[in-house]
Structure formats: C-alpha cells, structure tokens
C-alpha cells in the first residue's frame with residue numbers, strides 16, 4: 001500500500017466562506033454526534049473533517065430526512081404515519097414506534113448473524129431478505145428482477161443483501177467479502193436502480209478496476225443485468241479512448257482501468273462532473289503505488305458533491321480501511337465472514353518440494369496421476385510463465401500462458417479458450433489473480449509462492465466460486481519457509497488444516513516476497529551452453 005495517499009479523495013473541498021452558516025451548525029451537530037457514535041472511533045483529524053465532507057453532509061442530511069431516510073427508521077415511520085389516527089396520544093405513538101424500531105433491529109441482527117454479515121456505522125439499513133425486495137422496497141424496474149432470475153440467481157449472497165441496501169439508502173460503503181461471493185452484483189444492482197433509466201446527460205457512473213480483463217468482465221456482467229433496457233454501458237477500450245468525442249458520447253456507466261480514464265481526463269477533456277456513483281473494485285490494489293495517483297485524478301474529476309462512492313475487495317488492509325474511514329462520508333463498513341480470509345469452499349494444501357527442480361517434477365507427477373481440468377497455475381513473473389509454458393507445451397496436456405507481455409488480443413484469446421475448456425491448464429502471472437471469474441476452475445496451483453497473503457487469497461479465489469468447491473495447492477521451497485507461517489494463518493482462518501510445526505514458525509512482517517529463483521527446467525544447466 002502506498003503511504004502517499006493523503007491527496008486521495010481530496011477533490012471535494014469545503015468552501016468555508018460560502019457555507020459559513022452551515023459550517024457553524026455542522027460544527028455543533030458534529031460535536032454531539034461524535035459523542036453518540038459507537039463506531040469509527042478513530043475519527044478523522046479536525047482538519048480533514050473540516051475540509052472534506054461538509055458540503056456533502058449538508059446534502060445528505062436533507063436526503064435522509066426527506067425522501068430516503070435510513071432504512072430502519074424509514075420503514076417504521078411510513079407504517080406508523082399511515083395507520084395511527086390523529087387523536088391517539090403522541091407518547092403512545094412514540095412508544096409503539098420505538099417498539100417496532102427495536103423489533104426491526106432484532107430482525108436485522110438475526111439475518112446478519114445467519115449470513116455472517118458484520119457491519120459498523122450508524123443506522124445501517126436492513127439487509128435484503130430476497131431479490132423481490134428490489135421491487136417491493138426500492139421500486140426497481142421489472143427488467144432487473146427478470147434478468148436476475150434468468151441468470152439463475154435465486155437469492156442474494158450475503159454481501160449483496162447488505163451492500164445493496166446500504167448503497168440504495170444513499171450511504172457510502174467499504175466492503176470486504178470473500179472471493180467469488182458476488183461483489184460485482186452488489187455494486188452494479190444499486191447503481192442501476194438509482195440511475196433508473198438511460199440518459200444522454202453525460203457519464204453518471206464509473207467503475208474502476210485494476211486490469212483490462214477485469215474491466216471487460218465487469219462490462220459483460222453489467223450488460224447481462226441490463227438486458228432489455230437502453231442503458232449505455234461503455235468499456236473504455238484503447239480505441240474508445242483514442243477516437244471518442246467524449247462530449248457526444250452516450251454513456252451511463254463507464255467501466256475502465258484507472259490509466260485510460262485519467263488519460264481521457266487529461267488529454268481528451270472527459271467530463272466526470274455529473275458522476276453520481278463511483279466504485280473502486282479491488283480497491284486495495286487500486287490504492288497501491290503506481291495506480292493511486294491515477295485513481296486520485298479520477299476521484300477529483302468526479303466533483304459532483306452528492307456522489308456515492310464505494311470500495312470493494314476480498315482483502316482490506318488496515319491502511320486502506322483507515323483511509324476509507326477518514327475520508328468517506330458517513331460510510332458503512334461491511335465485512336462478510338472474517339476480514340482478509342480465503343473462501344471457505346476451497347480445500348487448501350501446502351506441499352514442500354525442496355528445490356525449484358522439485359516443483360516441475362511434482363507438477364508432472366501430479367498431472368500424470370490425475371489431472372482434473374481446468375487448472376490454473378500461478379508463477380512469480382512473466383519470464384517464469386514463459387519458461388513453464390515451454391516445459392509443459394510438449395506434454396500431453398493442453399496448456400496455454402497469459403502474462404503482461406502478450407498483446408491484448410492474445411490475452412483475451414488465452415482467457416476465452418480457458419473459459420471455453422479448449423485450454424486445460426493456464427499458466428499465469430498475477431495479472432489474472434484478481435477478480436477473474438472462471439466458474440469451473442477445479443484447482444489453483446501456486447507453482448511459485450505468492451508474494452503476499454493478499455495475493456494468496458486472490459489467486460486461490462479463482463476456484464471455489466459462487467458456492468462451488470475448489471482445491472488450492474501451494475508448492476514451497478526452502479526460500480519460502482520464512483513466509484510460510486503467514487499463509488498457514490490464512491489457511492487456518494478459513495477452516496483449513498496445516499502441519500502443526502508450521503504454526504510454531506516465527507511470524508514475519510511481510511513486504512513483497514519475490515526471491516531470485518533458478519530457471520524452470522529439468523535440463524542440466526550445461527546442456528544449453
């Protein structure tokens with residue numbers, strides 16, 4: 001994680017002069033609010049709180065007292081105001097209202113417990129019980145419920161139950177839910193409901209993702225969900241960024257990597273001032289050095305004061321969480337299961353192979369005994385991906401390779417062939433470790449030890465998705481032993497078992513673990529000379 005993030009989200013500045021009256025009111029309100037607040041104990045410093053969210057809070061206040069109050073209160077308010085006759089004593093109404101409010105809180109708590117949903121924030125909206133509520137509670141277009149049914153989605157996943165309700169109440173949200181648990185739909189559904197229908201008024205929503213493959217996949221998902229509507233969903237391709245006249249582009253939802261959007265902002269005058277929804281998917285990756293500055297340019301360009309922003313990932317480091325807590329407005333934190341843990345539907349194994357050469361022998365032997373495709377193999381870098389591919393391509397298995405040196409079209413082919421079952425074994429670098437939804441992957445092999453626990457969680461999360469089972473095998477050599485304990489902790493946290501001695505190894509503070517490794521080959525070294 002980059003430390004250099006203080007400028008992030010600083011696009012919306014509070015104009016003290018213009019809002020002097022509101023500012024003094026806000027200050028009083030804030031002081032009392034802070035006393036009551038149970039969570040977000042580590043409130044932002046005074047200067048941050050003053051410069052950023054105040055304009056927004058003013059707007060949000062009016063939102064929550066008029067049309068879209070916090071869900072629990074909303075339900076209770078409208079029901080009592082309709083049925084209570086005027087002559088009834090108001091204290092009775094109050095006590096009945098309070099009772100109903102508490103009953104609702106209990107129902108919410110039960111549902112959250114049932115689905116392992118943990119929330120922090122004031123007045124968190126009730127989680128969804130069914131997708132039908134999208135229509136009954138939020139009046140969504142019938143197309144959405146129909147499309148969800150056609151996609152075979154019978155009930156919302158835990159992250160969808162809670163995040164959809166939060167975002168539809170106009171609150172911002174940062175969420176951590178396991179790989180393959182349906183986070184995409186959790187942010188696309190509320191976006192579509194809030195946008196209501198297609199418009200030609202400029203870009204209204206932006207979804208940022210760290211890789212092109214992931215952006216393309218998310219655009220496909222959005223299109224499936226908007227079948228039968230006129231929504232304009234645009235994937236920011238190289239061609240679009242170079243050729244489009246953005247002032248004339250019809251686009252409701254723009255989906256892209258940060259690089260292309262910031263390029264379009266700087267060089268092509270892309271206007272994001274009307275954006276109402278901004279999603280940072282794989283947010284911890286987007287906040288890493290190299291991407292964070294691009295993300296910041298985009299966040300600043302999304303200058304609409306009533307924007308709703310959300311962060312999603314399967315891994316949420318404390319540093320990202322701190323940033324989100326400090327800078328988002330009235331945000332709700334949602335954690336599904338245990339924070340930063342692997343999906344429980346993956347059977348995880350650690351295998352000692354001694355040396356680099358031992359890895360290739362282990363893979364060959366295991367494929368000869370039983371190969372249950374599709375299998376994904378992760379290696380440390382593109383050179384090693386090419387080397388392993390050169391070793392396996394003559395074996396009797398259909399193998400392919402994907403890494404950053406390939407042309408975009410070649411990368412797409414590799415992913416498509418793997419999805420279609422034409423490739424049995426795909427050798428990959430971390431370029432596809434995050435977010436890619438390969439439904440049927442049976443096994444992930446970490447040929448090279450992952451460079452961080454987060455990388456491990458994302459890599460193995462390419463299998464065991466949407467309730468299916470998967471298997472993850474991690475090979476390790478002597479060079480990896482110092483980092484073994486950290487991975488073992490992830491395994492045990494998600495219910496897996498590891499040899500007892502590993503848990504006695506010392507814990508390591510882990511930056512990036514990318515040791516120099518012998519080239520992948522079983523040929524004796526002097527054969528090539």
Ligand SMILES: Nc1ncnc2c1ncn2[C@@H]1O[C@H](COP(=O)(O)OP(=O)(O)OP(=O)(O)O)[C@@H](O)[C@H]1O
Nearest residue numbers: 153155156157179180181182183184314435437466
């Ligand atoms: N309610 C649902 N019922 C059944 N399947 C669902 C549901 N919602 C999403 N899915 C499916 O679950 C799979 C995983 O969803 P998605 O890719 O959004 O996961 P994710 O949580 O974003 O994972 P990652 O952290 O790896 O990015 C997809 O194939 C998606 O179609």
